[in-house]
Amino acid sequence: MMRQFNAxxxxxxxxxxxxxxxxxxxxxxxxxxxxxxxxxxNPQGLQAGNAGLLRRPLAFAFYGRGLAFALYQIRxxxxxxxxxxxxxxxxxxxGPLGNSFxxxxxxxxxxxxxxxxxxxxxxxxxSTFRDFKxxxxxxxxxxxxxxxxxxxxxxxxxxxxxxxxAERWEAQNRSVEGTGWYSEPYRQPVLAGLxxxxxxxxxxxxxxxxxxxxxxxxxVEALLQHPSRNVAGEAGVxxxxxxxxxxxxxxxxxxxxxxxxxxxxxxxxxxGPAPMLSALxxxxxxxxxxxxxxxxxxxxxxxxxxxxxxxxxRAGGYLRACADGPIFPQGAILWKS
Numbered sequence: 001m002m003r004q005f006n007a008x009x010x011x012x013x014x015x016x017x018x019x020x021x022x023x024x025x026x027x028x029x030x031x032x033x034x035x036x037x038x039x040x041x042n043p044q045g046l047q048a049g050n051a052g053l054l055r056r057p058l059a060f061a062f063y064g065r066g067l068a069f070a071l072y073q074i075r076x077x078x079x080x081x082x083x084x085x086x087x088x089x090x091x092x093x094x095g096p097l098g099n100s101f102x103x104x105x106x107x108x109x110x111x112x113x114x115x116x117x118x119x120x121x122x123x124x125x126x127s128t129f130r131d132f133k134x135x136x137x138x139x140x141x142x143x144x145x146x147x148x149x150x151x152x153x154x155x156x157x158x159x160x161x162x163x164x165x166a167e168r169w170e171a172q173n174r175s176v177e178g179t180g181w182y183s184e185p186y187r188q189p190v191l192a193g194l195x196x197x198x199x200x201x202x203x204x205x206x207x208x209x210x211x212x213x214x215x216x217x218x219x220v221e222a223l224l225q226h227p228s229r230n231v232a233g234e235a236g237v238x239x240x241x242x243x244x245x246x247x248x249x250x251x252x253x254x255x256x257x258x259x260x261x262x263x264x265x266x267x268x269x270x271x272g273p274a275p276m277l278s279a280l281x282x283x284x285x286x287x288x289x290x291x292x293x294x295x296x297x298x299x300x301x302x303x304x305x306x307x308x309x310x311x312x313x314r315a316g317g318y319l320r321a322c323a324d325g326p327i328f329p330q331g332a333i334l335w336k337s
Contacts, residue, residue: 039095
């Protein structure tokens with residue numbers, strides 16, 4: 001059940017060029033957020049003329065040891081206001097909101113794709129596929145060997161470094177020696193959360209648009225072309241391999257019975273911009289792969305009342321990203337619209 005509450009900000013530091021990571025204290029008597037869910041915050045300091053009356057949504061990038069984390073890009077007035085929140089101040093939160101990523105079925109290979117501001121939810125989802133304690137909010141279960149994480153960035157300068165952020169934070173707090181805000185009880189939970197995020201990031205296949213790090217191209221192209229091995233033992237990550245050489249998103253290949261068996265053992269999870277989700281939606285529909293696509297959508301209320309975040313549904317009408325989503329199965333949304 002969601003709740004509105006004021007939460008102490010315990011970490012709000014830069015992790016890459018134009019990106020910051022926020023961590024705040026989660027109420028002990030409130031169910032912890034799970035991967036795919038989000039919260040809204042009040043961008044304090046903005047006047048009504050600067051859209052200061054509207055709350056802003058952020059997805060959870062991790063939860064552990066009583067702290068909730070969110071990765072965000074500084075893009076406009078609201079995120080500029082959020083970036084100015086001092087550690088030790090309080091943030092007005094409503095959450096957790098929205099649905100969550102379902103667990104994979106037994107024996108399925110989980111393929112995770114995140115792009116842009118959609119990488120946070122996939123880092124959190126990936127972390128739950130590892131050996132985390134259930135008491136920390138990790139409710140999903142899968143073998144680490146059965147999941148692959150693909151993350152896309154415009155350039156290497158946008159790739160987070162949670163370890164460097166931790167080192168800077170530690171140095172900053174040592175330098176003030178008690179003159180700034182620093183609470184020892186939060187030190188280990190913050191550092192442990194940053195370590196967990198870095199561990200997931202280190203296991204990801206990175207794609208950059210300009211080729212400055214990892215695979216040169218989009219995360220969809222990386223997902224199709226990565227030369228890995230899937231859980232059934234076939235060459236290729238499994239999505240591109242089943243359809244035959246050269247088959248791209250939205251193209252049905254000549255797959256044999258063995259390939260169809262491999263496809264049935266995969267489940268796709270994604271969050272990112274609409275063109276990316278559209279390509280992955282086409283891919284999942286044509287390959288018969290179950291997919292769960294999380295929308296990046298402008299929101300006002302975040303609870304389904306204002307209808308400001310609607311998306312065109314394939315079955316007709318509209319679906320609300322906040323209340324019906326933000327995660328939708330393959331074929332549910334007309335992403336190109």
